[in-house]
Amino acid sequence: MLAKRIIPCLDVRDGKVVKGINFVGIKEVGDPVECAAEYDRQGADEIVFLDITASNEGRGTMLDVVRRTAQKVFVPLTVGGGIRTIDDFRDTLRAGADKVSVNSAAVKNPQLIKEAADIFGCQCVVVAIDAKKCEDGHYTVVINGGRIDMGIDAVEWAKKAEELGAGEILLTSMDTDGVKGGFDLDMLNAVCSVVKIPVIASGGCGKLEHFTEVFEKTNSSAALAASLFHYKELTVGQVKRELARHDIPVRAT
Amino acid sequence: MIAIVDYGAGNIFSVKNALDFLGIENKLTADAKDLENADRIILPGVGAFPWAMKKLNESGLVPTIKEQAKVKPFLGICLGMQLIFDKGYEFEETDGLGLIKGSVEKIEREKLSVPHMGWNSLVYNMECPILRGISEGEYVYFVHSYAAKCNDDSVAAYCDYDGKVTALVYDGKYVIGTQFHPEKSGKTGLKMLKNFSELV
Numbered sequence: 001m002l003a004k005r006i007i008p009c010l011d012v013r014d015g016k017v018v019k020g021i022n023f024v025g026i027k028e029v030g031d032p033v034e035c036a037a038e039y040d041r042q043g044a045d046e047i048v049f050l051d052i053t054a055s056n057e058g059r060g061t062m063l064d065v066v067r068r069t070a071q072k073v074f075v076p077l078t079v080g081g082g083i084r085t086i087d088d089f090r091d092t093l094r095a096g097a098d099k100v101s102v103n104s105a106a107v108k109n110p111q112l113i114k115e116a117a118d119i120f121g122c123q124c125v126v127v128a129i130d131a132k133k134c135e136d137g138h139y140t141v142v143i144n145g146g147r148i149d150m151g152i153d154a155v156e157w158a159k160k161a162e163e164l165g166a167g168e169i170l171l172t173s174m175d176t177d178g179v180k181g182g183f184d185l186d187m188l189n190a191v192c193s194v195v196k197i198p199v200i201a202s203g204g205c206g207k208l209e210h211f212t213e214v215f216e217k218t219n220s221s222a223a224l225a226a227s228l229f230h231y232k233e234l235t236v237g238q239v240k241r242e243l244a245r246h247d248i249p250v251r252a253t
Numbered sequence: 254m255i256a257i258v259d260y261g262a263g264n265i266f267s268v269k270n271a272l273d274f275l276g277i278e279n280k281l282t283a284d285a286k287d288l289e290n291a292d293r294i295i296l297p298g299v300g301a302f303p304w305a306m307k308k309l310n311e312s313g314l315v316p317t318i319k320e321q322a323k324v325k326p327f328l329g330i331c332l333g334m335q336l337i338f339d340k341g342y343e344f345e346e347t348d349g350l351g352l353i354k355g356s357v358e359k360i361e362r363e364k365l366s367v368p369h370m371g372w373n374s375l376v377y378n379m380e381c382p383i384l385r386g387i388s389e390g391e392y393v394y395f396v397h398s399y400a401a402k403c404n405d406d407s408v409a410a411y412c413d414y415d416g417k418v419t420a421l422v423y424d425g426k427y428v429i430g431t432q433f434h435p436e437k438s439g440k441t442g443l444k445m446l447k448n449f450s451e452l453v
Contacts, residue, residue, distance in 0.1 A: 001413050003372040003392050040439065045372055071270050075439050076394060096266065098396075098437065121299070123368045123396045167370065196366040221371065251372045251392035251439075 003251045004215050004243065005045035005222035006236050007200065008229040010035055012081075013052045015061040017230075033068045039229065040073045042236035043253025047073065048101070048170075048224060051081030063095040070096025078126055080170075089116045093124060101126035101170055104143040107150055107157070110164055117165025126200075127166040129154055131187060132174040139187055146174040155190050162195045169195060170224065172202040180206025183214040183223065192219040200224050208234060208242045215248045255279040255450060256291035258333075260312045262298040262305055268330065271436035275443060277450045285317040293325055293452065294318070298332030302341035302357060302399065305332055306349065315350065322352050326452040327428050328383070334422065334430030335401060343399050352428045355403025365415050368398040373412040373420070373433075381409035381423040383431075383448040391441045393420070393433040400432065 010032050011018045017030045036047045047069075051062045059082065066079055079092050080101030092100050100120075106112050106127055116125045131139045131154035132146060139154035158169050171191055173184030183201045192199050198221035201214045205225050214223050228234050240250045257268055259281040272279040279295075280287060288294055296318070298305050309315055321327065329337045341347045341357040349357070360367050372392040377384070395412070401419040409429075410421035422430040429449070435442035 001374060003374070005371060043439075070267060072274060074271055074274070074436060074443055076437050093264070096270070098264075098267075121368075123370055167368065196364075198366065198370065249374075 001249050002221070003045065003249050004220075005200075006043070006211070006239050006243075006250070007046045007048055007078075007222050007224040008039045008044050008236060009048040009050055009202075009224050009226040010230075011050050011052055011226060012062060012065060014058050015065055018052065032065050033072065036069045036073050036077070039236060040075055043240055043251065044075060044236045045222070045251055046076045046078060048078045048080065051079065053082065063091055066092065066095040066097050080126065080128055084112075086112070086115055086119065089120060093120060097124075099124045099126050099167070101128045103128040103130065106161070107141060107143060107152065110160065113161055113164040113166055117167070122165045122167040125166050126168045126170050127158075127161040128170040128172065129158060129161070129191075130172045130174055133187070139190060142174055154187070155194055158191045158199075159194045162197050166197060168198045168200060168221075170200040170202055173204060176204030177202070179204055182206065182210040183218075183220075185214065185217050188214065188218040188220050198222065208239065211239050211243060212246050212248065215243065216246065254291050255293045255295055256287045257281045258288070258294065258296045258314065258318070259283045260305070260314065261308045262300055262332065264299045265297045267434075267436045268295060268297045271443060271446055272450070275447055275450070277446070283312050283314065285314055288314065288317050288321050291321075291325070293449065294321055294327045295449075296327070296329045296333035296336065298330065298336065300332055302332065302335060302343040302349070303345055303347040305336060306341070306347050309336065319350060319352070322350075322428050323426075325427060326449060327352070328449050329428075329430040330436070331397065331432060331434055334432050335399060337422065337428060337430045338401055338403065341399070353403060353407050353422055353424050353430070355401050355407065357399050357401050360398055360400050360414075360418065362415050368396055369400075369414050369418060370396045373414060373418075375410040375412060375420055377410050378405065378408045379423070381421060381429060382452055383429055383445045384409065384421075385448050387441060387444055393431075393435065393438040393441055395420075395433045397432060401430075
């Protein structure tokens with residue numbers, strides 16, 4: 001039986017983890033390689049690097065981070081942020097990433113999903129969707145951190161992404177992100193009901209119970225969290241022990 | 254020394270990274286002499302069966318691989334495991350290395366997604382030396398759309414994905430194949446690679 005995955009996400013800018021973190025025993029605070037290694041030790045099933053570097057020079061730095069991480073972390077590594085072209089996919093995979101996540105570039109050019117899936121295999125194409133609820137009850141795709149509404153139905157977009165060859169959907173609810181009141185169960189259910197590919201739940205977890213809830217009340221395959229793990233409010237191990245207590249299949253840590 | 258067969262297949266560096274991390278001497282090589290001199294051989298691989306067999310054939314290493322797999326520990330990983338069998342049916346019928354009897358066929362699942370991707374737990378079927386010190390039920394990382402169909406007595410472990418999926422094969426002598434990626438399976442996978450590096 002497939003295990004439900006717990007995925008810590010690290011925001012990286014110019015080769016440094018942006019959110020202030022302070023793992024015990026790590027000298028170079030903010031080094032993404034060390035942070036990833038710590039999450040691996042805690043039992044993370046996968047690690048996501050989100051590159052929020054603006055400059056081109058920074059992209060090279062990110063690839064170096066990926067390369068160094070791949071030398072000491074032996075769980076799947078997903079890299080996203082600023083991926084626009086097939087060359088970006090290729091460079092990132094060659095550096096040692098197992099999957100590449102693409103967001104706004106795919107919204108603007110959906111064929112990027114198909115091209116990448118045809119060349120590299122659908123298993124390494126993660127389509128990240130940021131969405132929020134409209135007044136009429138539908139979910140709409142947003143980009144630029146929620147500032148731009150693309151006027152595209154998020155559920156339809158998820159379905160289309162699957163048809164084009166996406167291997168996974170990383171679904172972030174802009175309504176619950178940062179609020180810490182729990183994952184957006186309704187939005188997750190709306191998307192999970194129309195796709196067969198795994199859906200990663202993102203945005204909103206603030207405590208242990210939220211992880212149990214997302215797996216008990218939706219068909220999400222994985223749950224992603226950033227600040228909760230960054231600020232050591234919870235460890236991956238704690239989350240997994242709690243899930244196991246509720247008979248949710250997880251890889252023991 | 255472990256020879257990692259470098260025949261142009263993708264993502265072979267992750268296997269090298271894992272062996273380096275474990276301090277196990279290894280060499281990426283496309284030279285038949287290295288395979289002959291190596292103590293053990295790993296055949297990695299990510300990609301499609303026909304393409305990979307074509308690459309292997311072009312490398313001229315097929316006769317050496319077949320010969321060496323009879324005399325020293327041999328580990329095929331993911332697509333490298335699939336190539337161990339007689340035939341593959343990805344896109345078209347393709348001859349494999351024929352080290353273990355069986356074929357590689359598309360996974361068909363009505364309700365679940367294909368590729369079968371993620372951490373799945375091992376169900377043991379028979380003993381295999383790379384499982385030494387690893388308990389049944391441990392999770393390993395899979396990414397594949399095709400799976401081996403072979404005699405039950407070649408299967409060391411299955412996993413369950415709405416039906417049995419061949420996870421680990423063993424010929425009882427030297428040839429071992431993992432459908433999962435030990436180099437991406439955390440501590441459990443590293444332990445398997447360590448075990449493999451100690452086989453004689």
